Every structure is written in structure tokens, then in C-alpha cells.
Amino acid sequence: DVKVTQSSRYLVKRTGEKVFLECVQDMDHENMFWYRQDPGLGLRLIYFSYDVKMKEKGDIPEGYSVSREKKERFSLILESASTNQTSMYLCASSFYLAGGPLVGDTQYFGPGTRLTVL
Amino acid sequence: GIQVEQSPPDLILQEGANSTLRCNFSDSVNNLQWFHQNPWGQLINLFYIPSGTKQNGRLSATTVATERYSLLYISSSQTTDSGVYFCATGFSGGYNKLIFGAGTRLAVHP
Numbered sequence: 613d614v615k616v617t618q619s620s621r622y623l624v625k626r627t628g629e630k631v632f633l634e635c636v637q638d639m640d641h642e643n644m645f646w647y648r649q650d651p652g653l654g655l656r657l658i659y660f661s662y663d664v665k666m667k668e669k670g671d672i673p674e675g676y677s678v679s680r681e682k683k684e685r686f687s688l689i690l691e692s693a694s695t696n697q698t699s700m701y702l703c704a705s706s707f708y709l710a711g712g713p714l715v716g717d718t719q720y721f722g723p724g725t726r727l728t729v730l
Numbered sequence: 731g732i733q734v735e736q737s738p739p740d741l742i743l744q745e746g747a748n749s750t751l752r753c754n755f756s757d758s759v760n761n762l763q764w765f766h767q768n769p770w771g772q773l774i775n776l777f778y779i780p781s782g783t784k785q786n787g788r789l790s791a792t793t794v795a796t797e798r799y800s801l802l803y804i805s806s807s808q809t810t811d812s813g814v815y816f817c818a819t820g821f822s823g824g825y826n827k828l829i830f831g832a833g834t835r836l837a838v839h840p
Contacts (some may be wrong), residue, residue, distance in 0.1 A: 654830040654831055655816065655818075655830040671754060700771060702773065718778045719775065719818075719828060721772070723770075723771060
């Protein structure tokens, strides 16, 4: 079974702190994603990465940065946490499939980190 | 960009009832996935279904890509089906970037 793990289930930080959220997958997936989930808004993509040291902005990258030094690990960084970054953060991974649609092109999610910024 | 709309936003069922959840999307896509988020927040992929029909136990899904909608059927619902169901669309292959709908929150009562 695919396993995606996240470093914390619950995290409480103070405004202005630097926050690191870590995600590890064990399926040798090329793609990794960070989403945030807020009530009524579904999941919104913050950043994604399709290879080591490669990253692309998603729909809401402001206030966040990412790091992918190893294939299995993708970190989300809040440089200076603010109260509007209180949210559920979800990491996902998938294969990078070249050449069009294939069965099995699914995303696998970690359990989530519920971050509260006070 | 692609818009994804799910309906209904909320659904309450008695155990044993059947239901249909709908996902409409605004553009032609070749990647359509359904997810279930349980009450503890874990998202599980239910179906990868860019077109056609698939069945997995009491769940089945149908996507009509030419008409830009997908349906998720839940039969003989159980309390463990409770949670939020998300539809996500995009373009398969490569980056596999998905756009998620806002979800349908389902509560199944005994």
C-alpha cells in the first residue's frame, strides 16, 4: 500500500514563527503536492513538485515556500506564520506519467496537519 | 481555469438508503477522481474515472466527459460512509494537477 506520512497531526504556533511541515512518501512518486483545506473552499493547491529540487506554484503560494531535497520528502515552509494561515494542510503524491492518461494516475494523501496560528 | 461544482453541498441519509452525488466541470478534462474524506480528515481515493462507469462494492461512478459531469452512487449506505466526498478534475499525465470541488458532506444515521 502507498503510504504518505506527515510530521504532525496537530500543531500550534505563534504569529511570526517559522513553521515547517514535512511530508514523506514511500512509493517513489515523482509528483508531490501541498494543499490547504478550509471550510466551504475545498482543497486549494499551494505548491507542487515534479522532481527533486523542482517546484511550481499552485493557486495560493503567497506566504509559503517549499523544499524538495530528496525524492521522498517534500517540505512546506511558512516563513512568518500569520493567523490567516490557520488551516488543515494536506500532502499528496502521484506518479509523473508522460504521454497521456493512464489508469492509476491517482493522488494519494497523507493524514493532514491541522495548524493553528495564534 | 477549470471550475468544479458539486451538489448537493450537504446530504443526510438513513442507513440503508441510496444516494447520488453530482460533479459538474467547466472544461474538457481527461482526469476525474472521486475522494472520500473520513471524519478524521484522511482522504482516500475512490475512483479514477475520466470516462465510463466503474464499480467498487456499494459504490459506483459514471463520468460523461462530453457532457462534463460525473456521478457517484452510494447504495445501501452505512454509517461508515459519512464524511465529505470530493470530486477533482484536471489533465492526466505529467504534473497531474487537480482542481477540487467544494465537496458534498454526507451524514448517515443509524
